[in-house]
Amino acid sequence: MDRRPALQLSDDEVDAFLRENGVGVLSLADDGDAYGLPISYGYDGDDRIICLQFADAPWSRKRDFVETTRTASFTVFELTETLEATSVVAQGPLSSVADEEAPQALDALADNAVFTALDESGVPIEDAVLRLFWLEPETLTGRHFDPFATE
Incomplete structure (x- = not known):
């Protein structure tokens, strides 16, 4: 029995998936160091851009990594019980x-x-600096994998 490989999602399926979810993992980089963080997002499907809101504390690593990241990577995923x-x-x-x-x-x-x-990380709202960012995808791809499907 052949197993079906991961299927590429169409642009419409990618858009629908991003609209249906609200949390992903943002990966930033500074030279050889990586920093990944779970973060909520908004998706503007008309312009196909992702909006991220950061609540920076004075000691925030995000702030430093945002300044040094040329290309960010953002992953949204779901895994079902099956x-x-x-x-x-x-x-x-x-x-x-x-x-x-x-x-x-x-x-x-x-x-x-x-x-x-906002205070989960010890940052009271009055001490946080709220900043909005766009992630403007140069690539935006999606895949679906069903381990039990056959061709």
């Missing part, structure tokens, strides 16, 4: 959201972001 897996990977530069783009960014976050308490 071991079917779906993932989308976006790779591209991070850029600050301009003031005039803030309404678009906040709309994207409102559509599907899943926010966690």
Whole structure:
């Protein structure tokens, strides 16, 4: 019995998957050091861009890594009880959201972001610096894998 390989998702399937989820893993880099963090996101499917909101503390590693990352990688994934897996990977530069783009960014976050308490990392909201970023994918790909499907 042949097993079916991972199937490439269409652009429409990638868009739907990103709209249905709200948390992924952002990977940043500084020379040979990597930093990955779970983060909530918003997805603007019209422009196919991802919005990220950072709550930086004065000691934040994110702040340092954002400054040194040329190409960020962002992964959103699901794994079912039957071991079917779906993932989308976006790779591209991070850029600050301009003031005039803030309404678009906040709309994207409102559509599907899943926010966690800002003080979980010991940062009271009044001490956090909130910053909005776009991840503008140069590549945006998705795959679905069903380990029990056959050709």
